[in-house]
Amino acid sequence: MADGSLFPPEAQARKELRPHQETALDLIRASARLGNRLIVCGMPTGAGKTVMAARLIERALAKGKQVIFTAPAISLIDQTVAALEAEGITDIGVMQADHPRTNPLARVQVASVQTLARRDIPEAALIIVDECHIRSRVIDRLMDERQDVFFVGLSATPWAKGMGLRWQDLVVPVTIGELIEAGRLSQFKVYAPDVPDLSGVKVQAGEYVESGLADVMGQAALIGSVVQTWLEKGEDRPTLCFAVNRAHAADLQAEFERHGIAAGYVDAMTDRVERDLINRRFRTGDICVICSVRTMTTGVDLPVSCIIDAAPTRSEMLHVQKIGRGLRVNPGTEDCLILDHAGNSLRLGLVTDISRADLDTTAPGEKAKREAKAEKLPKPCVSCGTLHAGRVCPTCSHERRPAANVETAEGELVQISGKRSAPTKAEKQAFWSMALWLQQARGWSAGRTAHLYRDKFRVWPRGLRNVTEQPDQAFMSFERSRRIAYAKRMAGGGK
Ligand SMILES: [Zn+2]
Structure with a gap:
């Protein structure tokens, strides 16, 4: 107890990096060994990118180098300085008119891109660009002019159009899901x-x-x-x-x-x-x-x-x-x-x-390349309305059967379009079992049940076990949609 109180939480926190922060440093090093000098590190908000950046800065300082850390807005400068100081970086000067922390001799200079654009930019071996998905002309220029400087971009969302035309590599040490x-x-x-x-x-x-x-x-x-x-x-x-x-x-x-x-x-x-x-x-x-x-x-x-x-x-x-x-x-x-x-x-x-594994390389004026992503889009749970992309609802554990592409949530019809994959044997069996249940409950003929199955899968039921299962919401929605379609056909003169 007495030991712990000697160290404020920040001081303790910087004793050890979290595994994904170590991974980030390893990945940046590995990318640099491949010859890259313009590297983006994609870390979600909350992953502690400042902690990671502080270690990069420390290493540069240990080799006698100077560092510039840039942020996209003047309003972010003070919190950046505070965050770096909390990580033990103290030799900091701020480049900003009338700022009390102005110190051109400090080996770490913190500046907004707006200030950088107006000033003589000091020497540095490492330039860290925070929120690097926001493009800035002065950074582009520096990348061109200073071919021996190492640039590390930080962003939780390194997906801006054309980023891959300026930066050479993206490393992603951790995802939101993993955090x-x-x-x-x-x-x-x-x-x-x-x-x-x-x-x-x-x-x-x-x-x-x-x-x-x-x-x-x-x-x-x-x-x-x-x-x-x-x-x-x-x-x-x-x-x-x-x-x-x-x-x-x-x-x-x-x-x-x-x-x-x-x-x-x-x-x-x-x-x-x-x-x-x-x-x-x-x-x-x-x-x-x-x-x-x-x-x-x-x-x-x-x-x-x-x-x-x-x-x-x-x-x-x-x-x-x-x-x-x-x-x-x-x-x-x-x-x-x-x-x-x-x-x-x-x-x-x-x-x-x-998430993305690569930087976007869309040229200016070119239409952005969009990945097909229908498979990963979420749908509302029919039981509680929670959006999820998996099979089992994380909120109420309701199991989704991919029987229909239309589900109802909270009385509202929400339709999500997307390509459906081929039905599995288990899905066919589940549908057939629910159809049998409804056949008994409604006193249908066996033919009608088979027709319902054929409407769904375009083939007649074969090789399935004749066991019943209580229908779920998706099944009932599908069955109802077929009945409505049938009634419409009848009303339309039996075409
Ligand atoms: Zn649910």
């Missing part, structure tokens, strides 16, 4: 209470046009549904709510307030003082929900255990960044609840199923 399994990130469950119809929303440069999104998502019914769903499922959890734009965020905030739920509003224009105030009230529980536009600087370290996503996107990066805001492990909450009103999880997948 959740290790208890480093929070478990989560996703519901899709609304699936907005975005067919009329224009797409420009690969993303939905904001005004079109605002028209759809700003409808009173959808705003009402966001608050209603939260009241039903939200359990008063500390919640971050993402909106399409300021007006939408303000409308959502007002709707929460109208139902007696204390809600705050934050956007990129909210100044430091107000932001701190809101954050403090959020921590004490005086504010339960923060409504925000899609700013990435919101709620970075807030104890969030519910994410409301009301901002549709086509960007996997944005999707993962938003959900990531809720995956920090907080004492007292066992998981994160995600209420996806935007259709993002259905369209892009669950964040545990999104």
